[in-house]
Amino acid sequence: MKIAFIGLGIMGRPMALNLLKGGHDVTVWARRAESMQPLLDAGAKGAGSPSEAAQGNELVISMVADAPDVAEVMCGVAQAAAPGLVAVDMSTIAPAAARQIGVDLAAAGVDFMDAPVSGGEVGAVAGTLSIMAGGSEAAFARAKPAFECMGKNIVHVGACGAGQVAKAANQILTGMGVLAVAEAFAFAAKNGVDRGKVREALLGGFASSRILENHGQRMLDRNFKPGFKSWMHEKDLNIVMQTAHELGLCLPGSAATAQMFNAMVGSGMGEEDSIAVLKLLERLSGQE
Amino acid sequence: MKVGFIGLGAMGRPMALHVHRAGHDLHVWARRPESAAGLPATFCATPAELGRRCEVVFTIITSSADVETVALGTNGLSEGMVPGSVLVDCSTIAPDAARHIAAKLAEKGIRMLDAPVSGGVQGAIDATLAIMAGGEVEVLERVRPLLECLGQRIVHIGPNGAGQVAKACNQMIMVAAIEAAAEALRLAAASGVDCAKVKQALAGGSAASRVLDVMGERMVKRDFAAGIEARLHHKDFGLVLEAARKSGVPVPLTATVAQQLNALMAQGWGRDDTASLLRVLELA
Numbered sequence: 001m002k003i004a005f006i007g008l009g010i011m012g013r014p015m016a017l018n019l020l021k022g023g024h025d026v027t028v029w030a031r032r033a034e035s036m037q038p039l040l041d042a043g044a045k046g047a048g049s050p051s052e053a054a055q056g057n058e059l060v061i062s063m064v065a066d067a068p069d070v071a072e073v074m075c076g077v078a079q080a081a082a083p084g085l086v087a088v089d090m091s092t093i094a095p096a097a098a099r100q101i102g103v104d105l106a107a108a109g110v111d112f113m114d115a116p117v118s119g120g121e122v123g124a125v126a127g128t129l130s131i132m133a134g135g136s137e138a139a140f141a142r143a144k145p146a147f148e149c150m151g152k153n154i155v156h157v158g159a160c161g162a163g164q165v166a167k168a169a170n171q172i173l174t175g176m177g178v179l180a181v182a183e184a185f186a187f188a189a190k191n192g193v194d195r196g197k198v199r200e201a202l203l204g205g206f207a208s209s210r211i212l213e214n215h216g217q218r219m220l221d222r223n224f225k226p227g228f229k230s231w232m233h234e235k236d237l238n239i240v241m242q243t244a245h246e247l248g249l250c251l252p253g254s255a256a257t258a259q260m261f262n263a264m265v266g267s268g269m270g271e272e273d274s275i276a277v278l279k280l281l282e283r284l285s286g287q288e
Numbered sequence: 289m290k291v292g293f294i295g296l297g298a299m300g301r302p303m304a305l306h307v308h309r310a311g312h313d314l315h316v317w318a319r320r321p322e323s324a325a326g327l328p329a330t331f332c333a334t335p336a337e338l339g340r341r342c343e344v345v346f347t348i349i350t351s352s353a354d355v356e357t358v359a360l361g362t363n364g365l366s367e368g369m370v371p372g373s374v375l376v377d378c379s380t381i382a383p384d385a386a387r388h389i390a391a392k393l394a395e396k397g398i399r400m401l402d403a404p405v406s407g408g409v410q411g412a413i414d415a416t417l418a419i420m421a422g423g424e425v426e427v428l429e430r431v432r433p434l435l436e437c438l439g440q441r442i443v444h445i446g447p448n449g450a451g452q453v454a455k456a457c458n459q460m461i462m463v464a465a466i467e468a469a470a471e472a473l474r475l476a477a478a479s480g481v482d483c484a485k486v487k488q489a490l491a492g493g494s495a496a497s498r499v500l501d502v503m504g505e506r507m508v509k510r511d512f513a514a515g516i517e518a519r520l521h522h523k524d525f526g527l528v529l530e531a532a533r534k535s536g537v538p539v540p541l542t543a544t545v546a547q548q549l550n551a552l553m554a555q556g557w558g559r560d561d562t563a564s565l566l567r568v569l570e571l572a
Contacts, residue, residue, distance in 0.1 A: 234533075238533060241529065241543075242526075244547075244550055245522075245525075245526050245529075245546070245550060247550075247554075248550050248551075248552075248553035248554035249550055249554065250547045250548070250550045250551035250554065251547055251550070252544055252547045255543040255544055255546060255547045256540060256543060256544065258543065259538045259539060259540045259543045260538070262532065262533055262536060262537070262538050262539075263536070263537075263538035265536045266535065266536020266537055266538065267536070
């Protein structure tokens with residue numbers, strides 16, 4: 001399939017590479033020209049703008065930072081769109097923003113789908129991302145061969161915006177999950193108990209989870225390199241809290257967790273992995 | 289002096305009347321003209337027209353977007369106000385929005401103060417509001433005689449936006465205190481103890497406060513008719529959390545109280561008093 005891929009950061013680059021590996025004809029664009037080079041070396045074509053990238057392609061995929069970036073990119077795409085073009089945004093943005101972009105693009109004859117991912121850089125490289133899609137059946141059918149090159153667990157969640165709702169729910173679970181593991185570890189340590197042994201014991205029981213397994217191990221190793229940067233988790237939890245505010249939805253656990261991430265960003269830990277919340281807990285309880 | 293007033297709600301109306309009673313020539317504009325009914329004022333067709341006629345204009349309306357539209361929009365104040373005239377915005381809006389509006393008006397030589405108030409409807413009626421001013425000192429001094437018609441405690445906090453920061457701090461402390469009062473009285477009731485007696489006893493001790501006095505009384509009497517509509521506190525908490533996020537300052541208690549306010553909104557109690565936080569606790 002002829003695919004345009006826009007945004008070649010930590011996530012976007014390996015995702016686009018996997019599309020090339022899957023035999024697709026890929027055109028790329030990124031704001032910084034040097035980000036495009038690895039893809040051009042691997043056989044992709046380069047474009048001078050999002051609008052140029054969209055020309056002559058059946059599918060456009062974007063993977064950028066935040067809602068204003070998505071809106072800007074998609075505005076360019078709409079200018080060059082042939083009728084029936086499908087545009088998929090795989091960034092994490094607010095559900096309401098995704099719905100608005102969907103409405104705007106529909107006016108230009110573009111079928112828009114939100115399809116945020118979970119699984120991080122590791123999942124992007126391995127092509128094992130979880131993909132949560134929101135949009136029409138037709139758009140999902142068009143994008144599915146591309147999704148299959150980038151991810152494993154691919155779910156069409158519902159209408160436009162539904163993918164972002166699922167992603168926000170994912171960030172509630174991972175945010176609180178990381179904090180829960182960090183608190184359990186702080187609790188064990190303050191009681192003079194070996195956290196490694198605690199982790200080992202718990203992995204056999206009902207509290208077992210991928211977060212306890214993977215993030216827990218990195219906490220034990222005190223390996224705070226990202227992974228998933230805490231400022232990005234803070235941004236995602238802010239989407240959750242803003243949406244809750246607008247809907248009149250009481251989310252006390254998410255609110256407390258968001259404030260911990262807020263404190264991390266404020267105290268200069270934003271570039272570290274979100275598991276560095278353990279260090280914040282240790283500082284608060286004098287465990288440093 | 290020719291003074292304009294925009295925003296003639298529960299707060300704005302008594303404030304405008306105080307300005308009139310002090311002998312000033314009152315001009316008003318309202319989105320719904322009927323809200324100006326019965327006011328001893330000249331009604332203007334647009335904010336721009338009001339701005340053209342007045343030396344000082346007060347606004348007290350709901351959101352950052354509303355103030356921006358009235359001040360900077362089509363037929364807005366900035367199209368009418370002359371250089372050297374002053375906009376005093378008494379609304380509670382985001383500090384960033386206040387700074388932005390002040391900067392835009394300054395391009396036309398129009399001066400602005402952010403001057404949010406605390407004290408509620410009763411304070412507006414009694415002219416006992418606390419006024420937190422952000423902007424230049426000389427501008428504040430110029431309008432001080434007008435502000436003195438509205439309140440007794442007028443404090444210059446700092447440059448534009450500083451008044452709104454102070455108001456955000458005010459809301460954090462006040463609504464958290466309302467939640468604390470609700471939780472305490474809920475615990476008293478659940479323990480089979482007379483809430484009125486508890487409140488009476490606490491009023492003499494270290495936990496005494498105006499919130500316990502006023503809002504605690506409403507809780508004891510289960511009078512949830514608005515003094516202050518809870519939806520406004522809900523709106524303010526959105527602003528506070530956004531400001532905290534931009535500064536990277538953790539506000540764990542504020543964030544928790546905000547969730548209780550979200551629950552309150554979900555129950556459809558947004559137009560009732562914030563004392564309804566007691567009713568949220570009773571849901572669980």
